[in-house]
Amino acid sequence: MEAASTTETRTATPPAKKGITDRAKAERKLAWMLCAPAVIAMLLVTGWPILYALYLSFQRFDLRFPDQKEFVGLSNYSDVLTSSTWWSDVWTTLIITVVSVSIELVLGMLIALVMHRAIFGRGPVRAAILIPYGIITVVAAFAWKYAFDPTSGFVAGLPLISDTAQPLNTKAGSLLVIILAEVWKTTPFMALLLLAGLALVPDELHEAAKVDGASTLQRFFRITIPLMKPAILVALLFRTLDAFRIFDNIYIIQPGGALGTESVSILGYNVTINRVNVGLGSAVSILIFICVILIAIFFVKALGTSTAQQRGEEA
């Protein structure tokens, strides 16, 4: 679109290259001036701390012994990367991420379909779906924690759950509760992103396919899903990045990452804030950041190939 408007500008204003360059220059200057405050804010608040964290990660620095601060190169990184705790935490985080995002995708799609095709009651559904989105995460986490509390929760009183098999007493059960809390909270966001994608699928294609005798399921998997691919990938990208950084829910439901539910962010918190070993904690933080970048690259590549594929198909 931008290319079209620039061409228009070029044809609208008669030659004399100097004039165009001036105008383009003025536009560029205005653009940068408008963007500057936002860019400066983002650079300062994220750029500087991450650089400082990088600097700290090369130090042996424990806040309790400030005089013993010294440069140790990569030894913090090697300590983290050779510890089984780090890798098991990465594994735990990946499990939580993959399971919750998968569930959110399916659930979100179902809810998006309800919002898109419901023959009545779309208003209440939309409002209802936004409640989990609007509730404070830790408040919801408390709700789930108390619901599953072995002593006082209503889940414990349900006939199916025996006194000894309480979810919060085991690692698997706790992970399930955490995933449940995470899924409950963020499926609305996923549903809305998918709804936007759904809205882009032209009805005519469905009509044509119906005429050809395709069933609902066939139409869904052969028309809807492929056309929604970019929307699905964008939704997956955002949600996966968010899920990998999970913190609030674990902090409230199983404080300290108890019973093996420690995620990488919780580990970072334990080392940086609880043990005030900021050198080591910064190394953990940088490693978390690298993991997130890797995930983003993976999805952007997938998104790029998908969009290119689409363009190729359309061309």
Place this chain on the structure above:
Amino acid sequence: MLSACGSSEGGGGARSINWYVFNEPGGSYDAAVADCNKQAGGKYHINYVKLPTDANQQRELIVRRLAAKDDSIDLIGMDVIWTAELAQAGWIEPWEGERKAVAEKDKLSGPLKTVQYKGKTWAIPFTSNTQLLWYRKDKVDKPPADFTWDEMIDDAVSKNTAVEVQARQYEGLTVWINSLIAGAGGQIVDQNADVKVDDSAKKAAEIESKLANSKAAPPGMSTNAEDQARQGFESGRSDYQVNYPFVYPSAAMVGKDFQKNMGWARFPRTEKDRPSRPPLGGINIGVSHYSKKRDLAFDAAECLAQPKHQAIAAEKGGLPPTTQSVYDTPTVKKAYPFADVLRASIEAAAPRPVTPAYSDISLAIQKTFSPPDGVDPSNIVSKLRDRMDKAAEGKIF
């Protein structure tokens, strides 16, 4: 500074002393503050600045601000386990000369040990805490003087009841394990604060594992803290519990003679012929190194920790005193029918490891002894040693 404007806490006046301590729900700390402000007659004014309820979060906040050299902290209500850490970092002032004498006067030996590190005294003991064994008089027999954990578990299994403990992965677990280890004559760190795990850890693991895998394990054992243990006992599900004295006044509200049927005894033994070493908790009052009014702060602390305030804390807050004579006052005798067992327990109590790296050590212990039903006594010693070495070296564990 923005933070000083219109704040209801932490005022910056020349004579205001900010005391950062947890919010004592019974109102006894409020009463102590009010009384001292009255007594001081303008010399100083204590502000009661409340910390988070969770002990972990209290420590995180205090450590963060002391590391930042915050000068708005004057007095710190220190959990007994913070002494070595804060002292080593140079964040609290030692009590010397006359003040040392005041701090140590007539104090029970358990709490006294918790304010000492490297030969100096670093705080004045204020309130204490320990755990007793509580049991249902109408359901089980009175425990003999040398009652052990093994015997108790066996008895609970035979009577189809449970034993409430605190085995969640948190500080309460360290409290329990530490007492089990000390009860076997063992230790976790030695006098030089070096890690010295010995085979007593195996004995502790055996007890934990035995309970967790037996029929006497309470549901939710791996998520229970002090309050859930209390609820389990009050609901009748368990006829034994080890817990702090706060369970006694709470039992009065369960109605219908429940409290009358509540018996108490000393914390069970780890080994038959060795007296138990009950857990030790409590609050000491320390003076921050960065305080600009240290002398006033010392005076305020001495006032706050007075015997009469300890008596109020016992009565209203259920917090046992640290000064011996207070146990003989009528208020305390009335609040604690079990005052003798209590005082004896505190005298014999086992402090948790005294080391500046305590929070790391405790995390290592918590991780190693969790989950309760997954603990393997045969390799626990090497696991613990390995983790604690890493903890002490400031590595990931």
Place this chain on the structure above:
Amino acid sequence: MSERHTPRERAFWSIGILVVLLYALIPVAWMLSLSLKKPEQVADRKFYSGISFKNYEVIFSDDTFLRALVNSIGIAAIATIISIGLAAMAAYATSRLDFTGKTVILSGALAVAMFPPISIVGSLFELWRTIGLYDTWLGLIIPYMTFTLPLAIYTLSAFFREIPWELEQAAQVDGATPFQAFRKIIVPLAAPGVFTAAILVFIFAWNDFIFANTLTSTDNARTVPAALAFFTGASQFEQPIGAISAAAVVVTVPIIIMVLIFQRRIVAGLTAGAVKG
């Protein structure tokens, strides 16, 4: 769409809608029920045990919760205003103007949205402590504003791209001054987008826990999520389930009302942000 719907279809969709409603409301209902229980009823595992407002009395009996509410609302509101202001300018530039570096800025914004907060809280704590922003409103407003910029920029760009800007020139040709044209044509068209972005940003700032926990230490700036840690039960060891539940309800009801009133706009905003592709 004049099909008549069979009773079976109606039943099918009714069930679907009911399921969605249950999904959204069960935890809220549980918190409500816990907040209305008396202390001795908390462990009874039931949804309804009678109504008692004791917990609400308790949380308002001292300043902590009220001040936290004031802090939460104020900080989130100011962060929203600043964030929308900066984002509107940047979104206008990226959606209307042509310049090199546009992709860099947009990618950079995306990168900021991906930041693990834990990676920077430590550094921010040190930095704020040195500058003197620790435990202040500004100390929280700045990170909130920054982390919401990407969301705001993307949402606003998507909206701005839909605006027919030629209308502004047409109005000027008709004799309106640039400012009049802007005010009478552009503002009404842009308003929904700005409004929506503001709601999204506010919810984000309102929700945050990790910054609030680390960068505050007194009720000068402590927001509700961090203040929940300061509730106590009747004794030192008692879990303040009742108090936290009551606080949860107090803090959620306005959100529910807001969501009910503005649901169209919020949905429009979130879906617009996705369409940008």
